[in-house]
Amino acid sequence: MLNGFLYFVVLFFLLFSLVKDGKKTKMALKKAWKSMMKNIMMIMGMMILMGVVFKVIDPETIGSFFGKESGLFGIFAGLGIGSFAFIPSFIAFPLGAQLIENGAGYPQVAGFISSLMGVGLISITMEVEYFGKQAAITRNAFAVLASVVFVVLVGVII
Amino acid sequence: MKKFYSNNKLLIIALVLLLGLFLFDSNKGIEATKSAVYNFKSVGMILPPIFILIGLLDVWVPKEVMVKFMGHGSGLKGGAIAVFLGAVGAGPLVVSFPIAALLIKKGARLAYVFLFLGAWTSVKLPIFMFELANFGYKFTTLHVISSMTIYYIGAIILEKTMSPKAKAIMEEKANKYA
Numbered sequence: 001m002l003n004g005f006l007y008f009v010v011l012f013f014l015l016f017s018l019v020k021d022g023k024k025t026k027m028a029l030k031k032a033w034k035s036m037m038k039n040i041m042m043i044m045g046m047m048i049l050m051g052v053v054f055k056v057i058d059p060e061t062i063g064s065f066f067g068k069e070s071g072l073f074g075i076f077a078g079l080g081i082g083s084f085a086f087i088p089s090f091i092a093f094p095l096g097a098q099l100i101e102n103g104a105g106y107p108q109v110a111g112f113i114s115s116l117m118g119v120g121l122i123s124i125t126m127e128v129e130y131f132g133k134q135a136a137i138t139r140n141a142f143a144v145l146a147s148v149v150f151v152v153l154v155g156v157i158i
Numbered sequence: 159m160k161k162f163y164s165n166n167k168l169l170i171i172a173l174v175l176l177l178g179l180f181l182f183d184s185n186k187g188i189e190a191t192k193s194a195v196y197n198f199k200s201v202g203m204i205l206p207p208i209f210i211l212i213g214l215l216d217v218w219v220p221k222e223v224m225v226k227f228m229g230h231g232s233g234l235k236g237g238a239i240a241v242f243l244g245a246v247g248a249g250p251l252v253v254s255f256p257i258a259a260l261l262i263k264k265g266a267r268l269a270y271v272f273l274f275l276g277a278w279t280s281v282k283l284p285i286f287m288f289e290l291a292n293f294g295y296k297f298t299t300l301h302v303i304s305s306m307t308i309y310y311i312g313a314i315i316l317e318k319t320m321s322p323k324a325k326a327i328m329e330e331k332a333n334k335y336a
Contacts, residue, residue: 003203006248010207013214024217032213036205038335039256043205044198045169046252051194052175055186088250089282097292106297114305118279120251126168130255130335132327134320139272142312143279146305153300 042126046086049122053085066104066112074108075151082115083144086123092116107155114150118143204249212260212336224264232267240270241306244277246284254278255335262332268320269313276309 017025065077087095096113100106119140120127127136163170176194180187228236247254254275261271281302289298320328 003248006204006207010210014210017214017218025214028213028217029210030213031216032206032209032211035212035256035336036209039209040205041166041169043201043252045166045172047197047201048169048172048176048190048194050197051190051192052172052179054193055179055190086251089279089285090288093285093288093292097288100293106293110297110301114280114301117251118276118305123252125171126252127255129168130259130331132324132331134324135272135316135328138312138316138319139275142276142308142316145312146276146280146308149308150301150304153304154297157300158294158296 042129046123046126050085053122062112063099063102063104066099066108068103068105070105070108074105075111075155078108078110078112079115079144079147079151082112082147083119084121085116086120087116089117106158107151110154111147111151114147115144118146201250201252204253208249208253208257212256216260216264216336219264221265224261224266228261228266228270230267232270236267236270237273237310240266240274241277241281244274244279245281247278248284251275251279259332259334260336262329263336267317268325268328269317272313272316273309276305276313280305280309 014025017028062081065081066074070077092113095116096109099109099112121140124136124140127139130136131139176187176190179190226232228239232239243257244254247257258271258275261274262268286298289301293301
């Protein structure tokens, strides 16, 4: 459904662009193709990497770390495991909801999904490729900080 | 050969690891390949529209306009646009990198580009209702407010501490990928 919406919006813009200026639209499509080709190798590499990582550490074993009684250990396990891989929110949140349903604690899951979405130690090579070392490391460091602050807040307030 | 390696470093590393997994446990290797293919299919679906959007933006939005809306003098408005773009963006963070590259190329303020990445990784409109329904409003509010505050501080600090050389490298990379 989300994809459908995205396609619809893009199609709308594309038609609008075409009506306004055919030449420019052609240029835009050329650019789109060129930059997609430049990025696709890296995205493909990332997908293979994710496939490997999640067969080595599968979500079910991960879930067993996060029980309500797991306390600080569970929180650090959540932050640590979440920091390895990048997962989009539309997968991370359902995964988190499932963990909670199976008895995981809120702070543990908060740290896990927040770092899952924001911190990517595996994909940092790719980030460096786009933004350089300093920017990539700083962004990930702040994502860790954001996750820690979130965990503390959840632990204190909820 | 060396150029081929540096251009496709990530892909090569991934393939080597996959091969390693195959040698270690062929069943897991097959499963990993399957899930890689599945991942790639689902991301592959959103790549064409995202890159068409990037192409259209590149052609239709001149640098001056981007600078005006998201550049140094754009103030609160620029930050708000960055958060909005990040929040509506679909797909994994991987997809946001070329978009961020385009923003840099067009002269958006660095802090806002990072705010955009921060929003992309934490505040998602399409997932917002799900989060609200499954985790409750307290959890959701804490999540949105704490992460956006930290990312905002991070964005400002990053912009202030980045050396001119690092910035130049970043712009060069942005021109390469967008």
